[in-house]
Amino acid sequence: MQLDDFKNVAANYRVIFFDAFGVLKNYEGLLPGIENTFSWLQSTGKEFYILTNDASRSPQELAESYHRGGAYAITPDRIISSGMLAREYLDLKVNHGTVAYLGTEGSAHYLETTDLKTLPISEVDLSDVSDINALVLLDDEGFDWNTDLNKTVNLLRRRNIPVIVANTDETYPVSKTRIAIAIGAVAEMIETIVGKQFIRFGKPDAQLFMFAYERLEHLTLPGNDSFKPISKRDVLMVGDTLRTDILGGNKFGLDTVLVLTGNTQPQDAEIQIRSTGIIPTYVCESVVISD
Amino acid sequence: MQLDDFKNVAANYRVIFFDAFGVLKNYEGLLPGIENTFSWLQSTGKEFYILTNDASRSPQELAESYHRGGAYAITPDRIISSGMLAREYLDLKVNHGTVAYLGTEGSAHYLETTDLKTLPISEVDLSDVSDINALVLLDDEGFDWNTDLNKTVNLLRRRNIPVIVANTDETYPVSKTRIAIAIGAVAEMIETIVGKQFIRFGKPDAQLFMFAYERLEHLTLPGNDSFKPISKRDVLMVGDTLRTDILGGNKFGLDTVLVLTGNTQPQDAEIQIRSTGIIPTYVCESVVISD
Amino acid sequence: MQLDDFKNVAANYRVIFFDAFGVLKNYEGLLPGIENTFSWLQSTGKEFYILTNDASRSPQELAESYHRGGAYAITPDRIISSGMLAREYLDLKVNHGTVAYLGTEGSAHYLETTDLKTLPISEVDLSDVSDINALVLLDDEGFDWNTDLNKTVNLLRRRNIPVIVANTDETYPVSKTRIAIAIGAVAEMIETIVGKQFIRFGKPDAQLFMFAYERLEHLTLPGNDSFKPISKRDVLMVGDTLRTDILGGNKFGLDTVLVLTGNTQPQDAEIQIRSTGIIPTYVCESVVISD
């Protein structure tokens, strides 16, 4: 398997979409040297966005966590999270009443900007659910799994309401050797039990890519091609997970880079590409650029 | 849809296999009048067995719960539980070391009669798992879902060991209007996350039926046909759930009765039979026989 | 279940997206009186698009079939087919070589406009496949199922190439009482066999909606609101199938109408909405407007 140099690859594109976890940071924090990558992007006038399935924190909170690590280039407006799609859905489709949620209070910020009242599932009274018009699964923390998942199942037996899953990941790493179950896997279990079709936002779904891509339309970009409008050919998607980042990027029509700093181990990359049939345009060791 | 009288139907068979929950009892206890059914079975010399996916309690404990309700005819040797298949598997296939489990202490009685040490998942030390040679999922109670399910996932990433699911049910009723998530649904979530194939015991799988059927081989049964050996034509399976009791009974070659006192509501029975293609030989309102 | 009048509902929107089969036409041809609907749309200055998973014919051919039925308002530029997404994908992501396909010669028109050579799977020589860089599943006709599906499986074992499914439907009606297997169901079978992840275009996927929605951006629409840019609130999606039209429209953020002239029978609509949890904004008997 041929490994390409990230800087050489990225030089050919005007916009870079990055996945966050496993690409820019891991369970220990930002990847050492990642600020060099953003310095280079800014010095060459390239645009970039972070596309993340992490709906546990708002773009502001996420940006602050990058700033604490020294990556000042990542401003809130450059972060596109699946939680933002959940909010857009609620704005457009659920006009009134209460939205129940599974997740932390922090994750519920995505919901609080709509006209809806928000209620953690732990506070739902199953004997009086007529005002609950939607349920959103945001994060695996902030509730008691046994009590509140059973409550969720019973809520969905009483109310035929839309259920939105704002993070489709099944697991996430918590240390070099351990992973944790993410809300996406919990959502699949509940969906099977109640037999209903949930609405999922997040990679590989096209909607997250579209949300980011629409922001590019009014940009003026430097470089020789600056007067041409942005097209999908100008955008490179970078991720560590074949089934979300690479599949989603490919399907949206973007060139893709698989990096080996996260979910896909160097020794497994080739066999996984062959066995899944999900083929990145390039494979790079890391997005970190050495000076 | 034609409803048949249970006594008329059962009169044509020499042996009756009953599912427990939804057939003999519900969330409130034994069905009122169920003792009449067992009196009639005994007076007519019919054999009967209870085939249950409930591995949360031993046959002794289960029998005692029937006795407390007045159904003295149900002795421990007439109860065939999926937990017994889990124990047989461990006896035959896992010879030494420790078996970790998810479930209550009561459910772990199934495991304690083997030569293996048993360890609740809460007490597993993930940094020292080399002695753990199997994992058994017994019951949805007796552990902390968030902490211990994450621990389970990480155990299975470290040890390539057989995983036995001793209760394949996805949910069970806890009141007239509420259900709870059963360990079978949790097992599916973990199986998907770790990508491995678990070993399931319990209806509709043939092995539980076989386990009961083998007990019939040495029986001498009264009646005109008593000198003929028992065949599958002599056995009637009675259950409230199409996908476990009826599918499993049909596949094993038994005639089947769907009763409407549990998972299948009277108003839904016909549409469910048509939509699933799982066709009971008879449909009866209840197994309770009025005097 | 409350039935709404389509004209009353549609009056509140500026743009209507229609599914084709089961909404505008059925196995017998165009719905009688459908031309009234388009006359009314034109007289009130409403925009409309046809969003179809039918990749068996080009927009030109599809438009001609409407014209033969008297619906002259449906011009090729108003037809958005999943085949157009397949073509865009090939343009962006597969730059050279040959694309093999399953489908009729007519369906292959979608592929022929790219720089790629096209080859029906029947003409693929399995001993020389190094030039084949993509496979597209377009239609269930135009090939021998036994021979060519086996050939497809073996091609995908030799070449790790992207596979595009341009019609995700599982079946389609061919008469009042009969259905036929569509290429979407065949695609799922082959995907399971080869264990790879195919790329699917077509409802409920957001990309088909996005493709249509992007066409609205430069429109000037009449009416009181004509100077406001089009938003998702101005668009109504109309379909006969919950799992494609309604789920997809809802998720994209559009209001939705379920009509009862196709896949969803009047007597089943309520139970299907409840059992799937896919909830249309409105239910109408038909889009046909009586004078």
Next chain:
Amino acid sequence: MQLDDFKNVAANYRVIFFDAFGVLKNYEGLLPGIENTFSWLQSTGKEFYILTNDASRSPQELAESYHRGGAYAITPDRIISSGMLAREYLDLKVNHGTVAYLGTEGSAHYLETTDLKTLPISEVDLSDVSDINALVLLDDEGFDWNTDLNKTVNLLRRRNIPVIVANTDETYPVSKTRIAIAIGAVAEMIETIVGKQFIRFGKPDAQLFMFAYERLEHLTLPGNDSFKPISKRDVLMVGDTLRTDILGGNKFGLDTVLVLTGNTQPQDAEIQIRSTGIIPTYVCESVVISD
């Protein structure tokens, strides 16, 4: 990964269950030298049975094919095929009328010994199906896939009848480099389309193992242990496929041997065992015994 010698392993068991394809034979015929294995089994007084998911031919025809290759020890009574389970099901559960089938005339022999009329799906008249009381999927040959699979779907929409799948394999090898789609994969496609639950016979399901195991009960076996009744500890299951042979053997409580002459390639065995969690007791290169 440790490779064991088959003769050394088998010496510790009284009965050997063999899978056929990939173990005793491949697309070119019997494995060279396989007769030595059967000579040794007979000289040491070991019992053996062939457990096969191949319902395309009767035990007589299958035995003849072994005889033509020189393996005279394999008599029809030693062959247990999933077709025999299909026949037992029809005998017990479908008493009258017609059974339609997908498969060759040869495969239909399994059905012809019952009291039922048999009818290939190609001869079914969809306008008169009231006499059809079951459908059996036997083999991937003997019918036109396009025409007859569509006919099958429409039959199952008209008649709510049991559907039996007598071969659960998804593919089978036809040459060193090519595979073909087996009826098991076709069955899954149709099951998904019609939304009904089919009845599957064949490994890994316990019923095929049980069928073979019941034949052992009246045996008198030579050796030191000859006066003890046969137990599951005396039986060794040998197969080339983890998901059928090994999973099924393990679950039934047998020790298992994975051989590397069929579906599982030597270079893939270890990774497949780890990734599936299906763990054979032993891995052997082949069952062929060199003199």
